[in-house]
Amino acid sequence: MPSSKKLRTSQAPPPFQWSHLWEPAIVNPVNLKSYTIPLFNLKDPYARAFHLSWLGFFVAFLSWFAFPPLIPDAIKSDLKLTNAQVGNSNVVALAATFVVRAMVGPLVDHWGPRKVMAGILILGAIPSGLAGTAHNAETLYALRFFIGILGASFVPCQAWTSAFFDKSRVGTANAFVGGWGNMGGGATFVIMTSLFQTLTTTHGLTKHIAWRVAFVIVPVPVLLGVAAMILIFGQDHPAGRWSDRHKLANSTGLQDKSTSEEQDFDHKKGSKGTADAVVIIQPVDAEDELAQIDATVVDVAVNKSLTFGTMIEIITSPLTWLPALAYLTTFGVELAIDSKMADVLFSLYNKRDPSFTQTTAGYYTSIFGFLNIVTRPLGGYLGDVIYRSFGTKGKKIWTVLCGLIMGVTLLAGGFYLQKNEMNGDARLSILIGVFSVSAIFSELGNGANFAMVPHCNAYNNGFMSGIVGSCGNLGGIIFALVFRFQTDAGKGFWIMGIICLAINVLISPIHVPES
Numbered sequence: 201m202p203s204s205k206k207l208r209t210s211q212a213p214p215p216f217q218w219s220h221l222w223e224p225a226i227v228n229p230v231n232l233k234s235y236t237i238p239l240f241n242l243k244d245p246y247a248r249a250f251h252l253s254w255l256g257f258f259v260a261f262l263s264w265f266a267f268p269p270l271i272p273d274a275i276k277s278d279l280k281l282t283n284a285q286v287g288n289s290n291v292v293a294l295a296a297t298f299v300v301r302a303m304v305g306p307l308v309d310h311w312g313p314r315k316v317m318a319g320i321l322i323l324g325a326i327p328s329g330l331a332g333t334a335h336n337a338e339t340l341y342a343l344r345f346f347i348g349i350l351g352a353s354f355v356p357c358q359a360w361t362s363a364f365f366d367k368s369r370v371g372t373a374n375a376f377v378g379g380w381g382n383m384g385g386g387a388t389f390v391i392m393t394s395l396f397q398t399l400t401t402t403h404g405l406t407k408h409i410a411w412r413v414a415f416v417i418v419p420v421p422v423l424l425g426v427a428a429m430i431l432i433f434g435q436d437h438p439a440g441r442w443s444d445r446h447k448l449a450n451s452t453g454l455q456d457k458s459t460s461e462e463q464d465f466d467h468k469k470g471s472k473g474t475a476d477a478v479v480i481i482q483p484v485d486a487e488d489e490l491a492q493i494d495a496t497v498v499d500v501a502v503n504k505s506l507t508f509g510t511m512i513e514i515i516t517s518p519l520t521w522l523p524a525l526a527y528l529t530t531f532g533v534e535l536a537i538d539s540k541m542a543d544v545l546f547s548l549y550n551k552r553d554p555s556f557t558q559t560t561a562g563y564y565t566s567i568f569g570f571l572n573i574v575t576r577p578l579g580g581y582l583g584d585v586i587y588r589s590f591g592t593k594g595k596k597i598w599t600v601l602c603g604l605i606m607g608v609t610l611l612a613g614g615f616y617l618q619k620n621e622m623n624g625d626a627r628l629s630i631l632i633g634v635f636s637v638s639a640i641f642s643e644l645g646n647g648a649n650f651a652m653v654p655h656c657n658a659y660n661n662g663f664m665s666g667i668v669g670s671c672g673n674l675g676g677i678i679f680a681l682v683f684r685f686q687t688d689a690g691k692g693f694w695i696m697g698i699i700c701l702a703i704n705v706l707i708s709p710i711h712v713p714e715s
Contacts, residue, residue: 207224207225207227207229207232208223208224208225208226208227209226209227209228209229210226210227210228210235211228211229213235213366213368213369214226214235214236220236220237220238221237221238221239221240221241222238222239222240222241223236223238223241224238224241224243224244225237225238225241225244225246225247227438228366231366231438232438232439233363233364233365233366233367233370233438234246234364234365234366234369234438235366235368235369236369237250237365237369237372237373237376239251245364245435245438246364246365246438248433248434248435249314249360249361249363249364249434249435250361250364250365250373250376250377252314252317252360252426252429252430252433252434253313253317253356253357253358253360253361253377253381254357254376254377254378254380254381255381255426255429256317256318256320256321256353256356256357256381256426256427256430257353257354257357257377257378257381257382257384258380258381258383258384258387259321259384259419259422259423259426260320260321260324260350260351260353260354260381260384260423261350261381261382261384261385261387261388262384262387262388262391262392262418262419262422262423263324263325263328263331263347263350263415263419263420263423264293264297264324264347264348264350264351265384265385265388265389265538266328266331266347266388266392266414266415266418266419267289267293267340267344268290268389268538268539268542268543268565269388269389269392269393269542269558269562269565270392270393270396270411270414270558271286271289271542271543273407273546273557273558274396274407274410274411274558275334275340275411277407278407278408278411279334279335279336279337279340280336281337281340283687284684285337285340286543287680287683287684288337288341288684289337289340289341289344290539290540290680290683290684291677291680291681291684292341292344292345292348293344293345293347293348293351294348294351294535294539294673294676294677294680295345295348295673295677296344296345296346296347296348296349296351297348297349297350297351297352297670297673297676298670298673298674298676298677299670300320300348300349300351300352301351301352301354301355301666301669301670301673302666302667302670303352303666304316304320304352304355304356304662304666305355305660305662305663305664305665305666305667305669306662306663306666307662308355308356308359308662308663308665308666309660309661309662309663310662311442312436312437312442312445313355313356313357313359313360313363313436313662314356314360314430314431314434314435314436314442315431315436315442316355316356317353317356317357317360317427317430318427318428318430318431318434319427320349320350320352320353320356321350321353321423321424321426321427321430322423322424322427323349324346324347324349324350324353324423325419325420325423325424325427326346327343327346327347327349328347328350328415328419328420328423329415329416329420330343331343331347331412331415331419332411332412332413332415332416334412350423351673352669353381354378354381354665354669354672355662355665355666355669356662357377357378357381358374358377358378358650358653358665358669359661359662359665360377361373361374361377362374362653362654362661362665363437363438363445363661364437364438367654367655368584368587368588369584370584370651370654371580371581371583371584371587371595371647371648371650371651371652372577372580372581372583372584372651373580374580374647374650374651374653374654375576375577375578375579375580375581375583375646375647375648375650375651376576376577376580378572378576378580378646378647378650379572379573379574379575379576379577379579379580379643379646379647380572380573380577382534382569382572382576382643382646383569383570383572383573384569385534385538385568385569385572386566386567386568386569386570386571386572387566387569387570388569389542389562389563389565389566389569390562390563390566391418392414392418392562393558393559393562393563394559395414395417395418396410396411396414396558396559397559399413399414510659510660511663514657514660514663514664514667515667517657518710518711519656519657519710519711519712519713520656520657520664520667521707521710522596522652522656522707522710522712523599523649523650523652523653523656523668524667524668524671525671525703525706525707526599526600526603526645526649526703526704526707527646527649527650527668527669527671527672527675528671528672528674528675528678528703529603529606529607529645529675529699529700529703529704530602530603530606530641530642530643530645530646530649530672530675531642531646531669531672531673531675531676532672532673532674532675532676532677532678532679533606533610533638533639533642533675533679533696533700534568534639534642534643534646535672535673535675535676535679535680536675536676536679536680536682536683536696537565537568537635537638537639537642538565538568538569539676539680540680540683540689540692541561541564541565541568541635542558542561542562542564542565543561544617544689545560545561545564545565545628545631546558546561547689548621548626549561549628564628564632567632567636568635568636568639571636571639571640571643572643575639575640575643575644575647576643576644576646576647577647578644578647579598579602579643579644579645579646579647579648579649579651580647580648580650580651581647582598582644582647582648583595583598583599583647583648583651583652584651586598587651591714592652592655592712592713592714593712593714595648595651595652595655595712596652596708596710596712598648599645599648599649599651599652600704600707600708602641602642602644602645602648603641603645603700603703603704604700604701604704604705605641606638606641606642606645606700607697607698607699607700607701607704608697608701609634609635609637609638609641609697610638610693610694610696610697610700611694611697611698611701612634612697613631613634613635613638613693613694614690614691614692614693614694614695614696614697615690615694616630616631616634616690617631617689617690617693618688618689618690618691618694619690620690621688621689621690635693646672649668650665650668652712653665653668655712655713656712656713678699679692679696679699682695682696
């Protein structure tokens with residue numbers, strides 16, 4: 201960051217205006233984090249960080265989730281896989297992401313989210329390009345394991361926006377980038393099934409060749425292209441380089457138009473006044489700035505490199521496991537539905553209706569992923585709205601409530617499917633409707649959860665995001681194992697519902713900070 205730079209600042213979160221979507225960010229002078237999300241102003245570094253974070257996570261799905269839409273017919277028959285081997289491959293893919301997400305958190309705290317995000321996409325492109333070499337179950341396991349590295353892109357995605365957006369808007373920002381990134385799961389089902397169908401019907405390729413070619417055409421160039429964009433157009437931190445993150449803003453020559461009451465920087469009381477101004481920003485040491493301004497830990501905290509002592513402290517804190525276990529249920533369910541539903545629908549309806557193809561099953565399954573365009577952002581936005589009146593406790597209650605409703609609908613959908621699966625009476629409209637409700641509250645809960653995460657451990661947000669993100673994958677592994685050993689899909693879904701209800705009841709008494 202230059203030694204001086206003009207910024208629009210406000211000493212309290214301004215009321216929403218539509219112009220905030222295209223005007224330069226309005227920045228908190230204490231921490232240089234933005235109160236607004238300038239979606240349509242790509243000249244603004246806050247907007248670029250926002251868009252590059254979700255785009256990096258989005259394109260990761262194009263390879264990470266590329267196998268499930270092609271497994272029911274093409275890959276399963278080509279590699280002569282059993283149902284057990286298909287289940288094993290799903291578990292392996294999720295296990296890799298679980299491990300790498302936990303490892304990536306400390307790297308984000310040390311190197312910054314931009315470089316880590318780009319590195320993950322570049323590394324993930326290598327096994328993606330080799331996907332076509334799979335020739336049996338074992339090689340499929342190996343490829344899906346290394347492609348699973350891409351799932352760790354979620355950690356820098358959330359850490360990047362947490363570094364750029366103020367606590368009054370971080371829930372909305374995190375939920376938007378997480379939701380729009382997760383939308384890649386739905387897009388992958390449409391893109392890969394459509395591409396496969398085009399290659400086989402229009403270009404005359406065999407199934408054996410078509411699914412392998414599909415990986416080379418889409419995931420590899422897109423992953424490398426977005427990684428280059430992140431490195432070229434992204435910025436590490438509001439202060440500039442990641443190494444400058446310990447610097448806070450020292451405001452001089454403030455042209456304040458607000459009243460003395462509006463100038464009072466009191467987050468706890470939730471002041472609604474604004475103080476638009478032009479300031480000259482000069483870096484100063486964080487401790488000096490903190491001595492001058494009354495602010496909460498979340499306001500002034502910056503990412504610190506992880507030490508063994510802080511790691512133990514974080515891991516042994518119940519506050520760490522509140523969002524981690526909640527995310528285990530909500531994102532775990534989303535992964536389970538995305539991984540399993542196409543296979544369930546194809547198995548249920550293909551035999552009775554040959555026109556219900558792998559592509560049809562993929563299109564229906566894509567609905568659950570595309571819901572993220574609204575649901576996860578809405579979950580985070582509502583978390584921020586609730587926070588203004590009820591503090592962090594309100595975010596916790598909202599998160600747990602989403603998990604409980606999701607659990608109840610999984611019970612209902614599972615019992616319905618189990619009852620009607622054997623006699624072939626399961627109606628597609630009812631299945632899609634009930635499990636869409638499960639997916640909606642799963643994704644609302646994901647957004648609500650990461651509205652709460654920045655409050656739980658502000659000084660090691662990368663490590664914290666890594667723990668919570670990896671637990672989401674652990675949930676996916678647990679639920680994938682349920683389906684691996686439970687051949688009755690209906691029973692598998694209601695078992696998931698019981699697990700979700702039990703965990704969310706268990707974590708509900710955990711205390712959270714006020715702000």
